Amino acid sequence: MAHLFFSYAHDDAERLYPIHARMELVTEHTLWLDRIGLERGTVWEYSIKAAIDDSYGVIFAVTKTFIIRPFILEKEIPWAFERFEDKQGAQLFPILFDDVAVPELLKTPHIAHLIDARDGDMERVYAELKHILPRPQAGTQP
Numbered sequence: 534m535a536h537l538f539f540s541y542a543h544d545d546a547e548r549l550y551p552i553h554a555r556m557e558l559v560t561e562h563t564l565w566l567d568r569i570g571l572e573r574g575t576v577w578e579y580s581i582k583a584a585i586d587d588s589y590g591v592i593f594a595v596t597k598t599f600i601i602r603p604f605i606l607e608k609e610i611p612w613a614f615e616r617f618e619d620k621q622g623a624q625l626f627p628i629l630f631d632d633v634a635v636p637e638l639l640k641t642p643h644i645a646h647l648i649d650a651r652d653g654d655m656e657r658v659y660a661e662l663k664h665i666l667p668r669p670q671a672g673t674q675p
Contacts, residue, residue: 542598559659
């Protein structure tokens with residue numbers, strides 16, 4: 534099934550799982566999350582790479598923890614850029630949750646700033662994402 538890949542640091546899980554769930558509901562897109570998408574017994578690194586390769590876009594939850602995780606910086610971000618380097622339009626969507634220096638590759642026109650966000654700010658971002666997110670290719674479901 535087609536999906537968007539949701540990239541985040543595990544230490545932020547408690548903070549981001551409710552945001553992930555609401556984002557999926559409001560945008561009407563399936564957001565692949567490792568705690569749901571990984572199957573027992575699989576090699577997680579290969580499963581994450583495959584999930585990015587099978588996605589039609591990536592949402593990056595950029596936090597203080599996110600920007601110091603070697604796996605994210607050295608694997609997930611480069612894999613996402615490799616996957617979408619020849620595509621037209623927006624497929625990579627960084628959302629800034631903390632006041633941090635954004636990794637260079639994530640400085641895109643579609644970066645959303647949610648530092649000290651209130652509920653209304655989140656709903657605005659969800660609505661914007663719903664509008665700009667790519668639709669899955671024909672024959673697949675969001």
